[in-house]
Amino acid sequence: MFKLSLLSLLFCLNAHAELRATGDLGVVIERAKGSALIINTSKQKTLAKIEALGDLSHASVVFSRDQRYAFVFGRDGGLSKIDLLQDKVAKRIIQAGNSIGGAISQDGQLIAVSNYTPGGVKIFSAETLELIADIPAQYGDNQLSKVVGLVDAPGQRFVFSLFDANEVWIVDVKKPTTPVIQKFKNIGKQPYDALLTPDGRYYIAGLFGERGLALLDLWNPETGVKRILPDYGKDDEKLPVYKMPHLEGWAVAGDFMLIPAIGQHEVLVIDTRQWTLVKRIPVIGQPVFVMARPDGRQIWVNFAFPDNQNLQIIDAKDFKIVKSLIPGKAVLHMEFTPRGEQVWVSVRDDNQVIIYDTENHAELKRLSAEKPSGIFFSSRAHKTGL
């Protein structure tokens, strides 16, 4: 009897000590070591390090809707499900040879992974990581294309682009074992990444092989993919691109969207009512991430090699640069806290994550991390397209 109550007391204490909420947690990828840090954005501290996650160059993360699990997509085709409550890997599989990213379905039940080799998308149960559907990105003469720009969209759909085939596919997974695929061909040469507007309506793919972007209205898919900004910068020399930009911006200041130009040292401001270019903001280098603070007031921009020590901040009020920072060697990624008062910045070659106050751009704190790259906060769990 005594023994039993002691045991239950111990259990209680233990459970109490481990009580942890996950709404203010996040994951920092350590790309060289194949590990990830679990961090807390309220306490600004590292809670745990999860190891043996494989090749994490170009790794990305999505979160389960209950914000308990982080799904890490590794370059080597690894898909790891990390339990943020227990600081451990709940499940891990190798699902392909070479992989680029992933998404979680609207209902949180499915994980989709986009692969380079074998080119295609695979769909897994978020619960068990069992394979549910395999969608090879077949085109032409039985070739497989690399798949990029995979996002989740309303209506239990995934949307992605075929880099080698110049196509965009919408996959409806309401019946996950028999996905329904709608293909759009000749959307433009070499789509390299894509974004979904936060309302889930527009899917926009950036093109590497030609000028402009490809736009698909998911409310009216029958109207097909349209080209926007077909001749921006066509009279300018195309500058070399030492790192592919990412499209992860979204509409800011109401009707305007900011995206990185490619082959031009500019951020483009697009009026989303007519899909016209309203401004080209000159910046210090080839922009990689152009990210809006959650309230849309500021846009933070980082850059490709050899300008990757810099960050520039654009004010949405007049689309002018208000501040330039030099955080350190190889600034790779940034992530805003859910309501945007802080931004966390990874500085790869300095082995640091720097936390800034977004209001006055002051440095608040540094955390050490080994070759940190992507930073992902659990607030992404409730955002479409991230």
Next chain:
Amino acid sequence: MRYLIIALAFSASAMADKAIDSPSLERQQELHNMLAHDCGSCHGLTLKGGLGPSLLPKALAGKSDQFLVHTILEGRKGTAMPPWKPFITEQEALWIVQKLLK
């Protein structure tokens, strides 16, 4: 006679090494970091391939040093491979190629 052959072989290999006047140790480390991370952003951290093709010895077999050095320095027009000439000398590119082929 046998000694002579060994001596010859030795001097030939010494010459081959000479030809790629190795970068300083510090620069080697920089190039190493660059290969893993900056080249790695397209070719993968382990150079197994990504948006750009695999740069592992198997994938590069049969391609001449000169051709690969040229690709690194000049890039390839019409593809995502950019020219690295502004940041890497010809010697350094040759050093990288020999490293890739090993």
